Amino acid sequence: MSTYDPDEAARAARAAQEARAAQEAPPGRAAVKDPLPYCIYATVSLIAWLVSPPLAVAFFAGLALRKYWRAWQAGLSKSDCLLGDPWRVMAYLATLMVAGAGVALWGLIGLLFR
Numbered sequence: 001m002s003t004y005d006p007d008e009a010a011r012a013a014r015a016a017q018e019a020r021a022a023q024e025a026p027p028g029r030a031a032v033k034d035p036l037p038y039c040i041y042a043t044v045s046l047i048a049w050l051v052s053p054p055l056a057v058a059f060f061a062g063l064a065l066r067k068y069w070r071a072w073q074a075g076l077s078k079s080d081c082l083l084g085d086p087w088r089v090m091a092y093l094a095t096l097m098v099a100g101a102g103v104a105l106w107g108l109i110g111l112l113f114r
Contacts, residue, residue, distance in 0.1 A: 032076040038064030039081045039089055042096055049100070054107075058100030065093040 018031070042061040049057050068079070072086045083089045 032071050032074045034076060034080045035064065035067035035071050036080045038067045039079070039093065042093055045100075046096055054100040054103040056100070058097050058104060061093045061096035061100060065090055065097060068093065 038060070042057070042064045045057045045060040068076075068086055068090050072090070076086050078084060079086050079089050081089045083092060
């Protein structure tokens with residue numbers, strides 16, 4: 001009797017996804033790894049914004065934006081992110097980065113000029 005191993009299932013799913021991505025890659029180009037975890041980090045930090053400084057949002061969004069930009073330059077044409085298109089993902093991340101930095105700066109200015 002076999003038991004369900006979630007780690008093994010996750011490894012199998014990732015292997016299948018990578019195989020599918022390799023098949024979808026244009027001829028002569030290697031498959032590009034989707035930097036989805038960085039989009040997830042930015043979204044989690046957005047949610048955490050309610051209890052933490054917005055600077056974390058700006059940092060993680062900037063990190064994710066950098067990774068998505070490099071992946072897009074390397075040939076990423078579709079992201080696993082809910083937004084799908086890498087340009088939409090990058091616009092979302094840029095908005096988070098600017099908003100996070102702006103709110104952090106606004107708070108700092110408010111502290112300095114009380």
